């Protein structure tokens with residue numbers, strides 16, 4: 001369909017999506033959100049990107065997660081989203097919760113990386129232009145900067161909200177101790193941290209072990225998990241080798257073939273059997289498992305097709321696990 005002629009499904013909020021309160025805030029997030037890290041760049045087919053965005057919104061996915069450097073090239077995922085905003089999404093802007101971030105290498109020289117006020121402010125201005133937006137709903141510090149005083153980064157977040165360029169702020173991948181400084185500083189400046197974004201999936205429990213999940217809850221913030229399918233490993237994609245059209249085959253930077261070692265393969269095969277016994281695909285079970293309790297506000301999936309989004313949404317049909325299933329999953333995940 002020509003994206004200029006897109007009309008969302010009128011029953012999009014009855015399609016099965018559930019919404020969870022994000023920490024102690026007024027914001028409800030869809031249990032499944034869509035991230036634009038991969039597959040929405042300049043080299044990806046625009047009609048497919050538009051189709052995925054429209055399909056997601058039609059299914060009640062109201063939260064779209066971006067960052068300044070998503071692409072490739074950097075900035076191009078935001079540009080793609082900006083095209084959708086201009087051509088089809090504009091009338092529905094107020095139904096959407098759009099996030100972007102800054103913190104990683106973005107432009108050359110000393111001011112295009114890390115956590116300075118200079119970088120964060122300039123980057124958000126650029127992001128707004130690319131996305132054809134006046135404001136984002138959520139702006140993140142994408143990573144902790146050990147060199148910049150935390151107060152500088154955090155005050156920049158506060159001021160970004162005061163300027164009306166973001167409604168809420170969040171932190172991503174901050175270590176626990178620094179995260180506590182952020183929660184305290186932001187709360188003291190009347191811009192409470194809405195959310196913590198961290199990697200969380202069956203095969204990576206770091207945020208559980210470090211206490212990041214509990215810390216977010218204790219501070220009234222939500223937690224949103226990224227790469228919930230371990231970039232595709234927690235699906236049927238790699239059970240029988242590396243498909244030519246997979247992320248592992250064409251993107252050697254973030255998902256290297258070494259990730260599919262004997263231990264991982266054994267674990268995903270064991271998890272796959274448990275999923276089948278539950279009547280779910282491995283991807284469905286992996287997402288459902290993350291949503292089994294209220295420590296997680298939402299999970300951000302990635303997708304290379306509308307069909308994957310459709311399949312992943314089926315996870316929401318059963319997010320309850322028996323103690324026996326949970327034990328079996330823990331055993332299957334052991335290295």
Ligand SMILES: NC(=O)c1ccc[n+]([C@@H]2O[C@H](COP(=O)([O-])OP(=O)(O)OC[C@H]3O[C@@H](n4cnc5c(N)ncnc54)[C@H](OP(=O)(O)O)[C@@H]3O)[C@@H](O)[C@H]2O)c1
Pocket residue numbers: 034035036037038039065066142172173197198225226227228229230231232233235236237245246247248283300301302303304305308309311312
């Ligand atoms: N804050 C941060 O630093 C950070 C870091 C990373 C990600 N993120 C956010 O999290 C989002 C999601 O990350 P992610 O893309 O790594 O998430 P993911 O959901 O773990 O992996 C997505 C990939 O898995 C494959 N896949 C998805 N559904 C599938 C299915 N049903 N069956 C088989 N394969 C399936 C696809 O890869 P194929 O290409 O192989 O089809 C898809 O691109 C990002 O877009 C971004 O918004 C944030």
